[in-house]
Amino acid sequence: MTFHYQNVYINETATIAGPFEKKGPLSPYFDKTYEEFYFGKKTFEQAESKLLEESVNMVLSKAEKTKSEIDLLIAGDLLNQIVSSGYAASNLQIPFLGIYNACASSVEGLIIASNMIDKNQIKNCICSVSSHNLGAEKQFRYPVEYGGPKPKTATFTTTGGASAYLSYHKSGIRVESATIGTVTDLGIKDAYHMGAVMAPAAARTIYEHLKDTKRKPDYYDLIVTGDLGIYGKEILKDYMKTEYQIDLKNYNDTATMIFDLEKQKDVHAGGSGPACAPLVTYSYLFDLMKKGKLKRVLLVATGALHSTTMVNQKLSIPSIAHAISLEVIE
Amino acid sequence: MTFHYQNVYINETATIAGPFEKKGPLSPYFDKTYEEFYFGKKTFEQAESKLLEESVNMVLSKAEKTKSEIDLLIAGDLLNQIVSSGYAASNLQIPFLGIYNACASSVEGLIIASNMIDKNQIKNCICSVSSHNLGAEKQFRYPVEYGGPKPKTATFTTTGGASAYLSYHKSGIRVESATIGTVTDLGIKDAYHMGAVMAPAAARTIYEHLKDTKRKPDYYDLIVTGDLGIYGKEILKDYMKTEYQIDLKNYNDTATMIFDLEKQKDVHAGGSGPACAPLVTYSYLFDLMKKGKLKRVLLVATGALHSTTMVNQKLSIPSIAHAISLEVIE
Numbered sequence: 001m002t003f004h005y006q007n008v009y010i011n012e013t014a015t016i017a018g019p020f021e022k023k024g025p026l027s028p029y030f031d032k033t034y035e036e037f038y039f040g041k042k043t044f045e046q047a048e049s050k051l052l053e054e055s056v057n058m059v060l061s062k063a064e065k066t067k068s069e070i071d072l073l074i075a076g077d078l079l080n081q082i083v084s085s086g087y088a089a090s091n092l093q094i095p096f097l098g099i100y101n102a103c104a105s106s107v108e109g110l111i112i113a114s115n116m117i118d119k120n121q122i123k124n125c126i127c128s129v130s131s132h133n134l135g136a137e138k139q140f141r142y143p144v145e146y147g148g149p150k151p152k153t154a155t156f157t158t159t160g161g162a163s164a165y166l167s168y169h170k171s172g173i174r175v176e177s178a179t180i181g182t183v184t185d186l187g188i189k190d191a192y193h194m195g196a197v198m199a200p201a202a203a204r205t206i207y208e209h210l211k212d213t214k215r216k217p218d219y220y221d222l223i224v225t226g227d228l229g230i231y232g233k234e235i236l237k238d239y240m241k242t243e244y245q246i247d248l249k250n251y252n253d254t255a256t257m258i259f260d261l262e263k264q265k266d267v268h269a270g271g272s273g274p275a276c277a278p279l280v281t282y283s284y285l286f287d288l289m290k291k292g293k294l295k296r297v298l299l300v301a302t303g304a305l306h307s308t309t310m311v312n313q314k315l316s317i318p319s320i321a322h323a324i325s326l327e328v329i330e
Numbered sequence: 331m332t333f334h335y336q337n338v339y340i341n342e343t344a345t346i347a348g349p350f351e352k353k354g355p356l357s358p359y360f361d362k363t364y365e366e367f368y369f370g371k372k373t374f375e376q377a378e379s380k381l382l383e384e385s386v387n388m389v390l391s392k393a394e395k396t397k398s399e400i401d402l403l404i405a406g407d408l409l410n411q412i413v414s415s416g417y418a419a420s421n422l423q424i425p426f427l428g429i430y431n432a433c434a435s436s437v438e439g440l441i442i443a444s445n446m447i448d449k450n451q452i453k454n455c456i457c458s459v460s461s462h463n464l465g466a467e468k469q470f471r472y473p474v475e476y477g478g479p480k481p482k483t484a485t486f487t488t489t490g491g492a493s494a495y496l497s498y499h500k501s502g503i504r505v506e507s508a509t510i511g512t513v514t515d516l517g518i519k520d521a522y523h524m525g526a527v528m529a530p531a532a533a534r535t536i537y538e539h540l541k542d543t544k545r546k547p548d549y550y551d552l553i554v555t556g557d558l559g560i561y562g563k564e565i566l567k568d569y570m571k572t573e574y575q576i577d578l579k580n581y582n583d584t585a586t587m588i589f590d591l592e593k594q595k596d597v598h599a600g601g602s603g604p605a606c607a608p609l610v611t612y613s614y615l616f617d618l619m620k621k622g623k624l625k626r627v628l629l630v631a632t633g634a635l636h637s638t639t640m641v642n643q644k645l646s647i648p649s650i651a652h653a654i655s656l657e658v659i660e
Contacts, residue, residue, distance in 0.1 A: 116445055119449035
C-alpha cells in the first residue's frame with residue numbers, strides 16, 4: 001500500500017543515544033549522548049521512557065513549539081505494552097496514538113503522521129521511538145547478570161530516543177511517498193538471527209515500493225534498511241536478486257553504521273531496536289542530505305513481530321517492513 | 331484532537347466471543363461463540379490470535395471481499411508485542427499497521443482508518459482487536475492455577491475477536507467524527523481498580539469531544555464507555571459533574587452490558603480487554619442502531635497503559651480514551 005505526499009516535511013529531529021552509541025562512529029552527529037544506562041532514573045524501563053520524553057522535548061525546542069501547539073504524538077517502543085511511550089506520553093500531555101511494529105515502528109509512525117498532515121487533518125505531529133539495550137536484554141533475552149554468550153548473528157539493541165517533528169511547513173526534509181508493508185514469515189525460528197528473519201520482509205517492501213512508484217533502485221541515492229546487521233544485509237541483497245531480480249547497489253543498513261563493528265565486538269552483527277534506524281537517519285543521513293551529498297533516500301524500517309512467549313512455543317518469527325521516501329527540498 | 335468525516339462507513343462487522351460471553355445477555359447478538367478457551371489451538375496466545383484472524387475472515391466474507399481487495403489491516407491486542415495481531419496479520423497477508431493503546435486500541439484503529447478513508451488515501455480497511463481471559467490472566471495477574479481471590483473492583487478480561495470493515499461505500503453505520511485522547515494519570519496504582527484509573531481519561535475525552543464539536547451530551551442517544559465496570563461508571567458520572575459540570579444521562583458502559591453481573595459473579599465489576607467495547611458495539615448496539623432505536627452513539631474506548639513491570643516498580647497507571655461518533659445513515 002503506497003502513498004504519495006505533496007505537503008509533508010520533517011522540519012526538525014532530535015537524537016539522544018546511550019554509551020555504546022557514544023563510542024560509535026556517529027557519535028558527533030547525535031544531539032546528546034549519555035555515558036551510562038540510567039540517566040538519573042532507578043530502572044532501565046524508566047530510563048528508556050526518559051530518553052523518549054527528552055527527545056520529544058528537544059525536538060519541541062528545536063522547532064520552537066510548545067507542547068500545547070502539537071496536534072499529535074505517535075510513539076512506540078519494544079517494552080511490553082509500549083510503556084516507554086505510554087509513560088512519556090503521560091508526562092508530555094499531547095494527544096497520543098501508541099503503535100507497535102517492533103523496530104519498524106519508527107517508519108510506521110512517520111507514515112500515519114504523513115497521511116494526516118498531507119490532507120490537513122492535523123497541522124503537525126511528533127513521531128518518537130525508543131529502545132534501551134539493558135531493558136531489552138532484561139525483557140527478551142537472558143537475565144543481564146547471566147552474560148550468556150551469543151552467536152555472531154545476534155544484534156545489539158541500541159539505547160536511544162529519537163523524535164521527528166513533522167508539519168506541512170516547507171523546511172528540512174520532504175516526505176515524498178511511503179509504503180506500508182505486509183507481514184512476511186519464511187519459517188525462521190532463531191531469535192538470534194533477526195537479520196535472516198527480517199530480510200525477506202525488507203525485500204518485499206522495497207519491491208512493492210519500486211513497483212507501485214514505477215521506479216528503479218537507482219532512483220534513490222541510498223536505500224537504507226534498519227536493522228538487518230552484517231549478515232542480514234547480505235541476505236537481503238541475495239534475496240532481492242534471486243526473488244525479485246533486483247540488484248541493490250546504493251544500499252546500506254543502519255545496524256552496520258551506528259557501531260564500529262571492527263572495534264566494538266560486543267555488538268556482534270550490529271545495532272537493533274526501534275531507535276537504531278532513526279538515530280542514524282535523523283542525525284548522520286539527514287546531515288548528508290542537507291549538505292547535498294544525498295538527495296533521495298528510501299528508509300526501510302524492519303521489525304520482528306515475535307515475543308518470548310511465541311518463541312518459547314516454537315513458532316516461527318513473522319516480520320514486517322515499512323518504507324518512506326525522503327527528499328532534499330529543491 | 332477532533333476530526334470530522336464526510337465519507338466513512340462501517341459497512342460490516344464480525345464478533346466472535348468466548349464461553350463467559352456466551353453465557354451473558356448479549357450472546358444472541360454475537361456472530362459466533364465458543365464453549366471453551368482453546369478453539370483447537372494448543373496455547374491461550376495462539377487461541378487468541380485465531381479469534382482475531384477468524385473475525386477478519388468473517389468480516390471479509392460478510393463484505394464479500396477477498397483479502398487481496400483489502401488495502402489495510404489495523405490491529406492491536408494486550409499480549410506482549412501484540413503477538414495476537416502480528417501472527418494473525420502474518421496469516422492474513424494484508425498490509426498491516428500494529429497499534430497499542432490497551433483497551434482503547436479498538437477506537438484508535440477506527441480513527442486511523444477513518445482518517446485515511448475520508449481523504450481517499452485508502453479505499454477500505456479492516457480494524458481488529460482481540461483479548462483472551464486466560465491469556466491475560468497468565469500475562470498480567472496471578473498464575474491461572476493460583477486462583478487468588480480478587481477485589482470486587484477487578485474486571486474480567488473478555489475473550490473475543492472483533493473486526494470492522496470500513497470503506498467510503500455508503501452502507502451500515504456512518505463514522506461522523508472522532509477525538510484522539512491525551513494520557514491522563516491521577517496517581518492511582520491499583521491494578522485491580524482499572525475503572526478508577528480510566529474514568530478520568532474517559533471524562534476528559536468526552537469533555538474534549540463535546541467542546542470541539544460544540545455539542546451537549548444529549549446530542550447523542552447514547553454515550554458508551556468501554557470498559558470502566560460498575561464502579562468506574564459511577565466514578566465517571568461523578569467526575570464529569572464535579573470536574574466538567576456535565577451531567578451524563580444517556581450513558582452506559584460496555585463492561586456492565588456484556589455480562590449479567592447479578593448471575594455471573596466471577597466477572598466482578600464487569601468485562602474488560604480490547605475486545606469488550608467492540609463486541610458490545612458491533613453486535614448489540616449496531617443492532618439497536620439499525621432498528622432505529624439509537625441514532626447517534628458516541629463510543630469512548632478506554633485503555634490503561636500499564637505493564638506488570640511498571641506496576642511492580644510502584645508507578646501509577648496512566649490511561650487514555652479515544653472517542654468515535656457513530657450515526658445511522660439517514
